[in-house]
Amino acid sequence: MSFRPSHSPSNSRSSRPGQQRSRSFSPRPHQQKSGGNRRGAYIHPSKFINKAVTVAEEIVYEAKHTFKDFNFSEALERNIENKGYTIPSAIQDQAIPLILEGKDVIGLANTGTGKTAAFALPIIQNLERDAQTPAVLIMAPTRELAQQIDEQFREYGKGLGFYSAICVGGMNIDRQIRDLRRRPHVIIGTPGRLKDLMKRRELNLEHISVVVLDEADRMMDMGFVDDMKMILGMTPKERQTLFFSATITPSIQILVQQFLRDPETVSVRTTETSEHVEQDIVESPTKEARLDILTDMLRTSEFEKVLVFGETKFGVQRLSDHLEREGLASAAIHGNKSQSQRQRALQAFKNNKVTILVATDVAARGLDIPNVSHVINFDQPATYEDYIHRIGRTGRGGARGKAFTFVPTQHNR
Secondary structure, eight states: OOOOOTTOOOOSSSOOTTOOOOSOOOOOGGGSOOOOTTOOSOOOGGGGOBOOOOOOOOOOOOOSOOGGGGOOOHHHHHHHHHTTOOSOOHHHHHHHHHHHTTOOEEEEOOTTSSHHHHHHHHHHHHHHHOOOSSOEEEEOSSHHHHHHHHHHHHHHTTTTTOOEEEEOTTSOHHHHHHHHHTOOSEEEEOHHHHHHHHHTTOOOOTTOOEEEESSHHHHHHTTOHHHHHHHHHTSOSSOEEEEEESOOOHHHHHHHHHHOSSOEEEEOOOOSSOTTEEEEEEEESSHHHHHHHHHHHHHSTTOSSEEEEOSSHHHHHHHHHHHHHTTOOEEEEOTTSOHHHHHHHHHHHHTTSSSEEEEOGGGSSSOOOTTOOEEEESSOOSSHHHHHHHHTTSSGGGOOEEEEEEEEOOOOO
8 A cells, every 4th residue: 555645546445635525424333432531523624624724924923122221140041042942922021021020921823833931931030039848830731741841940940040840749758858858949730749748738828929830721732720720728828820721611710710810811822733833634444444544644745743642641652663663763652661761762753863753642742843844634533522632733834734634534424
């Protein structure tokens, strides 16, 4: 079975990427759901098709400030210059002044818009004025995002004498306890591990002055709402709360009303589906055929840096192993991997040591993965919102991207 490029003729029942179908889609009943306790309503395959990609000139945001206008300390300005930052992104330009003033902020922005710097830089600046410990608590939905935030805090705060501790599941808790006992200024963690450390009386939040909830909607989706409420309830009422999310659902609005005080809203969120991502389906009669088609696709030169999404931890690992046996450089990220294994896989993909990263939805949000040429949904996402976040890994920063989603072959034509 060979992969045919877009728009090439084919008599096969397996539609190749680029071939549009005008017929209606109605998958066989046993294929409408593929398991998993997050499986949502059936998603019509037409939702995975967007051939009319306009290569419109990207609207460049005109910042009102430069980074020098924020009057950061000399040491922090030096670190910012070392990162090559000169003009802030939209979320940075609008949120940084508000955070510096001590206001509660709701930041609505897509992943990859510079959210971490938007809250990290003013927090570090304010820490220089009041360096009690611990001072800052940051909650994130996944280990990877927590690790990424920690790395960026260390870069921005280099040479300033601040300490951070990362508290996430899948890593040695004894080491995290030792880190907490050093009284770090910034604590970055996932809700489950933070709750565990509080129960062990190793994490005391009575001196926290700033709380950040990053990717709050994702934490809600993952069932962390009760943990989030419990943790927030243990912090002082007189605090600054920064709330970053791609969406504001009714349940998130309740959380906002309960825990934020007169917040300022900064919204730089763009449209749901990137207009730079061309989307199409690939039909396959069986799972075995799907595997063959995927392998053939990945052998072509067009697929330079590819993120492949699967549904289960076992399925993702098995798919990555298969691609490796086929001579395709691949790595896997899923919940059964240790944090160090996941970090090595992510770094190998970022550094182009492997060109294919196979992942569960743990990689759908929050991770900074540059220059992804294609996203392939080997297994369909649980919800359409998950689909939006998956394909948002490509077509970033105005670049063109492509997304393909496998669907069952329609036999009743």
